[in-house]
Amino acid sequence: MKTSDRTERRSEGLAADVWRRFRRHPGAVAGLLVLSLLMLVIILAGFSPYDPEKSDILSRLQPPSWKHPMGTDPLGRDLLTRVLYGGRISMLVGLMVVAITLVIGVPIGAAAGYFGGWVDNVLMRITDAALTLPSLLVLILLSAILHEVEIPFFERNSPMTIALVIGLLSWMTTARLVRASFLTIRERDFITAARSVGAGNLRIMTRHILPNAIGPIIVESTLEMGYAIMQESGLSFLGFGIQPPTPSWGNLLGNAQEHLSKHPWLAIFPGLMIFVVIISVNYIGDGLRDAFDPFKVLKQVGEV
Amino acid sequence: MLFLLSIVLFALVNIAPGGPLAGYGRSRRMKPEKREMLMRQFGLDKSLPVQYVVWLIGNDWMSVDADGDGIADSHGTRRGILRGDFGFSFRTRRPVLDEIMDRLPNTVYLMGVTFAIVFVFAIPIGIISAVKQYSLFDIAVSTFSFAGQAIPEFWFGLILILIFYARLDNPLTGESLLPSGGMYTLEASFSLWDRIKHLILPVTTGALGWIAWYSRFLRSSMLDVIHQAYIVTARAKGLRERVVLGRHALKNALIPLVTMVAVDLPYLFAGAVFIEMIFSWPGMGRLYYQAALQRDYPMLMATLIISAGIMIFSNLLADIIYAFLDPRIHYD
Numbered sequence: 001m002k003t004s005d006r007t008e009r010r011s012e013g014l015a016a017d018v019w020r021r022f023r024r025h026p027g028a029v030a031g032l033l034v035l036s037l038l039m040l041v042i043i044l045a046g047f048s049p050y051d052p053e054k055s056d057i058l059s060r061l062q063p064p065s066w067k068h069p070m071g072t073d074p075l076g077r078d079l080l081t082r083v084l085y086g087g088r089i090s091m092l093v094g095l096m097v098v099a100i101t102l103v104i105g106v107p108i109g110a111a112a113g114y115f116g117g118w119v120d121n122v123l124m125r126i127t128d129a130a131l132t133l134p135s136l137l138v139l140i141l142l143s144a145i146l147h148e149v150e151i152p153f154f155e156r157n158s159p160m161t162i163a164l165v166i167g168l169l170s171w172m173t174t175a176r177l178v179r180a181s182f183l184t185i186r187e188r189d190f191i192t193a194a195r196s197v198g199a200g201n202l203r204i205m206t207r208h209i210l211p212n213a214i215g216p217i218i219v220e221s222t223l224e225m226g227y228a229i230m231q232e233s234g235l236s237f238l239g240f241g242i243q244p245p246t247p248s249w250g251n252l253l254g255n256a257q258e259h260l261s262k263h264p265w266l267a268i269f270p271g272l273m274i275f276v277v278i279i280s281v282n283y284i285g286d287g288l289r290d291a292f293d294p295f296k297v298l299k300q301v302g303e304v
Numbered sequence: 305m306l307f308l309l310s311i312v313l314f315a316l317v318n319i320a321p322g323g324p325l326a327g328y329g330r331s332r333r334m335k336p337e338k339r340e341m342l343m344r345q346f347g348l349d350k351s352l353p354v355q356y357v358v359w360l361i362g363n364d365w366m367s368v369d370a371d372g373d374g375i376a377d378s379h380g381t382r383r384g385i386l387r388g389d390f391g392f393s394f395r396t397r398r399p400v401l402d403e404i405m406d407r408l409p410n411t412v413y414l415m416g417v418t419f420a421i422v423f424v425f426a427i428p429i430g431i432i433s434a435v436k437q438y439s440l441f442d443i444a445v446s447t448f449s450f451a452g453q454a455i456p457e458f459w460f461g462l463i464l465i466l467i468f469y470a471r472l473d474n475p476l477t478g479e480s481l482l483p484s485g486g487m488y489t490l491e492a493s494f495s496l497w498d499r500i501k502h503l504i505l506p507v508t509t510g511a512l513g514w515i516a517w518y519s520r521f522l523r524s525s526m527l528d529v530i531h532q533a534y535i536v537t538a539r540a541k542g543l544r545e546r547v548v549l550g551r552h553a554l555k556n557a558l559i560p561l562v563t564m565v566a567v568d569l570p571y572l573f574a575g576a577v578f579i580e581m582i583f584s585w586p587g588m589g590r591l592y593y594q595a596a597l598q599r600d601y602p603m604l605m606a607t608l609i610i611s612a613g614i615m616i617f618s619n620l621l622a623d624i625i626y627a628f629l630d631p632r633i634h635y636d
Contacts, residue, residue: 027450132309132619134611136574137592141604144596230456237458238581238593253459257582260462261470268466271459279454286450 018215021291028287031280038277042091045084052077052085053245061263071265079252083270086247090229090277093163097228098221100167105174106217110205112175113182124179127172135169139231142168143240162241166231170224177220181213215292219285226281233274249274313608314356391602395595400606403591410487411576411587417503418510419572425515430522434530434557435549445519452516457575461509461582468505485584506583510575514568521564526557559629566622570615 022028045052055075064071070079112123142165185191186209194208235241236250244251249270256266393400433442469484482504483489489498529535530553538548577589584590588607595603 129309132612132615133313134570134574134608134615136577137608137611138313140577140593140596141608144599226454233456234458234578238577240596253462257462260466264466264470267459267462271456271462274456274459275451275454278456279450282450282454 014214018288018291022287025283025287025290027283028290031283031287034276035280035284038087038273038280039091042084042087045081045088048078048081048084050078050081052081052247061259063263064265070269071263073252073255073266074259079266079269082247082252083249083273086249086252086270087273087277089159089242089246089248090232090274092159093166093232094225094229096160096163097167097170098225100163101171101174101224102217102221104167105171106178106210108171109175109178109180110182110210113179114186114201114205114209116183120179123175127175130169131172133169136231136234139165139169139235140238140240143235159242162232162235163228166228166235170227170231174217174220174224177216178213181216182209185209185212215288219289219292222281222285222288226278226285229274229277229281309612310609311356313612314605391606393595393600393603395598395600395603400602403603404588404606404610407586407588407591410585411573411580411589414503414506414579414585414587415510415572415576418507418514421507421511422514422518425511426518427522429515429519431526431549431554433519434523434526437527442523445523449516449520452512453520455512457509457513458578458582460512461505461579464505464509465582485582487585506579506585509582510572510579513575514572518561518564522557522561525560526553529553529557532556559626562629563622563626566618566625569618569621570611573611573614 050056055077056072057076059068059072059076061074061076062068062072068078068080070083073079073082108123108127112120112127143162146161146165182205191204191208194204199208232241232248233250233253236248237254239251239254241250242248244255252270253267253274256263256270259266391400392398393403396403429445433439433445436442465484468482469480472481473479474481483502484505485502487499487502488494489502535548535553538552539545543552573588576585576587577593579585580587580589581593591603592607594600595607
C-alpha cells in the first residue's frame with residue numbers, strides 16, 4: 001500500500017507536490033483566498049460609480065454608510081473607490097519590486113555561487129556594501145530626488161519609479177539566497193554528470209541548478225512583495241512616494257492624520273488594507289516555505 | 305568600505321537638482337546675484353570632486369570666498385569630517401554636529417525604553433511558547449506574532465492616538481487619557497508621570513512589531529536547543545526543570561537572539577522615522593525628514609554617514625558577540 005502510494009506521488013510534478021502540502025496549511029490557504037478576493041475587487045474597481053479623483057463638495061467627510069461604505073474624504077470623494085485604486089498602485093509596486101529584485105538578484109547570486117573565487121568575492125562585497133546602506137533613509141532621499149529630476153521613461157510620481165527605487169535597495173537578500181543554493185547544488189553529482197556530457201556553464205546554471213533552487217526564491221519573492229508594499233506605503237505616508245491626487249494606501253493614511261479625531265474612518269480603512277494584504281502575503285510565504293521544505297515540517301512535529 | 309559608501313552617498317545627495325538653495329528661495333524670490341553669492345559662500349560653485357574633498361578633509365588648506373564677492377581672499381575654516389567637522393546646516397546655519405547632539409539623545413531615550421520593553425515581553429513569551437509548544441498559548445502567540453509583524457507601525461500609531469487620545473478620557477479630569485505627541489507637557493515642570501505618559505503610545509507603537517519578531521525568533525531557537533542531546537542529559541542527571549531550562553537551554557538559545565539584536569539595531573533607529581513623525585518626537589528621524597525635504601546637504605550627509613557607520617559597527621558587533629558567546633567559533 002505504502003509503496004504504491006509513493007510511486008504514484010513521484011509521478012506528480014513539483015508544482016502539484018507543493019500545492020498538496022500548501023493546502024495543509026490553513027493560514028496560507030486563508031491568506032491566498034483573501035488576497036485573491038482582494039485582487040479581484042481591485043481589478044474590478046473601475047465598476048465603482050464614483051471617480052477616484054473628482055471631488056464632490058456636496059458630500060464632504062461623510063461617515064461610512066450604504067452609499068459610501070468607507071465614507072468620503074475632505075473633497076467628497078468616495079473612500080472605498082480611492083482605496084481600491086490605491087490598491088492597484090500598491091499591488092503594482094509590489095509585483096514590480098519583486099521583478100526587479102529577481103532581475104538583479106538572481107544573476108548576481110547565481111554567478112557568485114557558481115563561479116566562486118574572485119567573482120564571488122567581488123559580487124558579495126558589492127552586496128555587503130548595498131546592505132550597509134541605511135535603506136529607509138536612502139529610500140527617502142532617492143524619492144525626494146526623483147520628484148524633481150526628469151529621467152526619460154521613468155515619469156515622476158509613477159509606480160514604476162517608486163518600484164525602481166525600492167527594488168534597487170532590496171535585491172540583496174535574493175542574491176545571497178540564490179548564491180547559497182547555487183553553492184550547494186553545484187557540488188551535487190548530477191551537475192558533474194551534466195558537465196561530463198558537455199553542457200556549458202550557462203546551460204548548467206539555467207537548466208540544472210536554477211530549477212532546483214526555485215523553492216527558496218519563490219518563498220523569498222512572496223515575502224519581498226509584502227516588504228515592498230509596506231515600504232511604498234511608508235514612503236507615501238511620509239509624503240515622498242505617490243503624490244495626491246493619485247491615491248495610494250500610504251498617502252491616504254498620511255493625509256488622514258489631521259482628520260484623525262473627527263473623521264477616523266479616513267485613517268482606519270487604508271491602514272486596514274495594508275495590514276490585511278501583508279498578513280495574507282506572510283501567511284502564504286509561510287505556507288510555501290513549509291510546502292517547499294517538507295523536512296522542516298517533519299522536524300517541527302518532531303518526527304525526525 | 306565606509307569610504308566607498310561615503311562617495312556613493314555624497315554623489316547621491318549632490319546630484320539632486322533644485323539644490324540646497326531651493327529651501328531659501330521658497331518664500332520670496334531670490335535675486336540671481338544673491339543666489340550666486342550664497343553659492344560661493346557655501347562652496348557650491350566648486351566642482352563635485354572638490355566639494356567632496358572639502359567635505360572629507362576640510363578647506364583650511366586653500367583660500368575660499370567667504371564673503372561671496374567672487375574673489376577667493378580668505379582662508380577656509382572647515383576641517384572636514386575626518387577631523388570631526390560635519391559642517392554647518394544650510395537650514396539653521398548651526399553646526400550639524402550640534403543639531404545632531406540636540407536630537408540624538410531623544411531618539412536614544414525613546415528607542416532605549418522601547419527595547420527594554422521589547423525584551424521584558426519577548427523573552428518570557430518566546431520561552432513559554434517553546435516549552436509549551438502547540439498549547440493554546442503558543443497558538444495565540446503565533447497568531448499575534450504574524451499580526452504584529454504585518455501591522456504597519458505608522459498605522460498602528462494612528463490607531464493608538466485615535467483610541468487613547470481622541471476617544472478615551474481620563475475619568476477624573478476629563479482630559480484625554482494619553483497625550484498624542486511630544487516628549488513632555490511644555491508648560492509643566494518636570495514630572496516622571498508626565499514623561500511616562502508621553503512614552504506609552506510611541507513605545508507601544510515601536511515595540512509591537514519587535515516583540516512579535518523576537519518572541520518568534522526565541523521560540524524557534526529555544527526549540528532547536530531543547531531537542532539537543534545535552535538537554536536530555538541534564539534532565540537525566542535529575543536536574544530540576546527550572547535549572548534545565550534556565551541554565552542549560554536558555555543560555556544557548558539566547559546566543560542567536562543577541563546576535564540578531566546587534567544586526568537589527570540600525571533598523572530600530574530607522575523605524576524611529578515613522579514614530580517620531582506621528583508622535584512629533586524631536587529626534588533624529590524628524591531631523592532627517594526635514595533635511596530631506598529642504599535639501600540640507602551637510603545634514604543629510606552627516607546622518608547618512610553616521611547611520612552607515614552604525615550599520616557596519618553593529619554587524620561587526622554581532623560577529624564579536626557571537627564569537628564571544630560561542631567558544632566554538634573562530635575567525636581567522
